[in-house]
Amino acid sequence: MAKSLVVVESPTKARTLRKLLARSYDIAASMGHVRDLPKSQLGVDVERDFAPKYIVIKGKGPIVKSLREAAKKAETVYMATDPDREGEAISWHLREALRPVNPTVRRIEFHEVTKDAVRRALAHPREIDLDLVNAQQARRILDRLFGYQLSPLLWRKVRGGLSAGRVQSVAVRLVVDREREITAFQPQEYWTIEGTFTPDGPDAAFRARLVSRDGTKYGTPLEENVHVLSSEAEAQALTAEIRAPAYRVKEVKPGERQRHPAPPFTTSTLQQEANRKLSFTAARTMRLAQQLYEGVDLGKEGTVGLITYMRTDSVRVAPQAVAEAREYIRRTYGAAYLPESPRHYRSRRNAQDAHEAIRPTAVPRTPDQVKSHLRWDQHRLYELIWKRFVASQMSSAAIDTLTVDVAGGPFLFRAAGARVRFPGFLVLYRETVENGEENGEGWLPDLAAEQAVRLLAVDPAQHFTQPPPRYT
Known part of the structure; x- marks a missing residue:
């Protein structure tokens, strides 16, 4: 009985599939696109509905010849290129090149390179999606028209x-x-004033910001209905007045807030967080993610893809993966760190939602377990993806907040503190951009309304409004 042929884009993905599939399948790599518009001319007939003219890419002739010979011997040819419009177009071009020698060409799609996912895809082949192909062709034709x-x-x-x-x-x-x-941009000068107060002594000191005088609020040039301290002379004059009155605690407002975990990564959020946390460029992040997706040799476990497909704008997650994460959380951290029901995240309104969010293919395969099989940069990125996904299914963090108003004469100062009462997901993962309460804003000493406090210091500070930042 003749074998079936499975065609992928890259040799790495081909090596992984050879170890995952039975010997009844031959695996071949196309090394990316095999056909494209010619470089020597426009290659688009603008008079005939923008019809493209495709040729075999220079240097790809031997690959096409080899694939044709393999397809001629195969019972069925399965196109297993990436599950996006670019992958769909590669499959279509390959079908056009191979159909003369074998008309039985089917498309299979999987979002993670694991044995179960590949077997499910082979059990449910489909036809090539021409809508996706045409979307890629439209983009390619527009690229050519603009560029040439x-x-x-x-x-x-x-x-x-x-x-x-x-x-x-x-x-x-x-x-x-x-x-x-x-x-x-024309910067505008403004000043703020902070006071250092204490109920007992320097060890119990806390800082508070000047909020208002006789009901007139102070603020920045960007705020409305506030008075702006626009010069050093004005700030220093006010500082001298602030030193005169006696101060007391006017009000103590305890509170509580929750901080919820972030959703699992999309392509853009992965690139941003890898840049902030790991200092990886977007190109490096995607190159490493491609390697983790296509498969890594894990020794006795064999070669397996460690993450799902990395080009996605969706935060949707398969129920099986959610169940894996919840079981890991329950077993590792306990019931308190597990919400009563699974978390479900909503993708942006204009998201294509064609693929899952970026997640590990197996939660039990922890970063520590695979560390010895990965390069340091592969491990750092896998750890980032793994932690973000598992944390996305954990309980929210509970934050205690405290706001204290200090009054003296016409002046009102305000101090704020926060501390983590229950860490929840924060035990595993913190986003790089933190809110004040997680950034060590700190707690305040025990204070009560009408309690006298002593002013230790007054500190005016100069600021300037900032121009919009350059793009990263």
């Missing part, structure tokens, strides 16, 4: 070597507009 028709104009009008593009030209416009905003 606008770039020569830049060469004539600006200088040689410049290029225009469907995305890059718009990005350049955004960068230029922001730079003009920064150049035109």
Whole structure:
């Protein structure tokens, strides 16, 4: 009986599938796209409904020949390229190249490179989705029309070597507009005043911000209906007045708030967090994620994909993965760290939602268990993805808050404190950008309404409004 042929894009993915599938399948890699528009001409017939003209990419002839020979011997050809429009287009181009020697070409789709996922895909093959293919073709044709028709104009009008593009030209416009905003920005000076108070002595001191005088609120130039301290002379004069009155605690407001875990990663949030936490560029993050997705040799366990497909705008998660995470949390941290019901996150309104969020393919496969099989950078990224996903199913953190108003004469100062009462998901994962309460804002000494406090110091501070930041 003839074997079936499974075609993927990369040799790494091919090696993984060879170890996951039975010997009744041959695995081959196309090394990415095999057909594209010609480089020597526009390759798009704008007079005939923008019909593209495709040719075999230079250097890919031997690969196409090898795939044709393998397809000729195969019972069925399965296209197992990535589950997105680019992967769908690669499958379509391969089908067009291989169909003359084997018309039985099917498409299989899996979002994680694991034995169960691949077997399920093989059990449910489908036809190639021409809507996805056409979406990729439209993008490719627009790229060509922009690049080949606008770039020569830049060469004539600006200088040689410049290029225009469907995305890059718009990005350049955004960068230029922001730079003009920064150049035109006029900073405004303003001052704030803080006081250091104590009920007993220096060891119990706390800092509070000047909020108002006789009901007139102080603020920044960006706020409405506030008085702005716009000069050092005004701030120093006010500082001298502040030293005169006796002060007491006017009000103590205890409170509580919850902090909820972030959803699992999408492509963009993974790139942002990997940059903030690991200092990885977006390109490096995606390269490492591709390696973790396509498969890593884990010794006795064999080669397996460690994460789901990394190009996604969805925060949706498979029920089986949620159940795995909840069981791990219950076993490792206890029932208090497990919400009564699974958490479900909602994707953005315009999300395509074609794939799951980025998550580990098996929660029991912890970062420590796979560390010896990964390079340091692969391990750091896997750890980031694993922790973010597991934390997304944990209990919220409970934060105690305390606001204290201190009054003296016409002046009102306000101090705020916060502390974590129950850490919840914070025991495992913290986002890099933290709110004040998790950033060590600190707690306040025991205070009661009408309690006298002594002013130890008054500190005026100069500030300037800031221009909009440059894009990262």
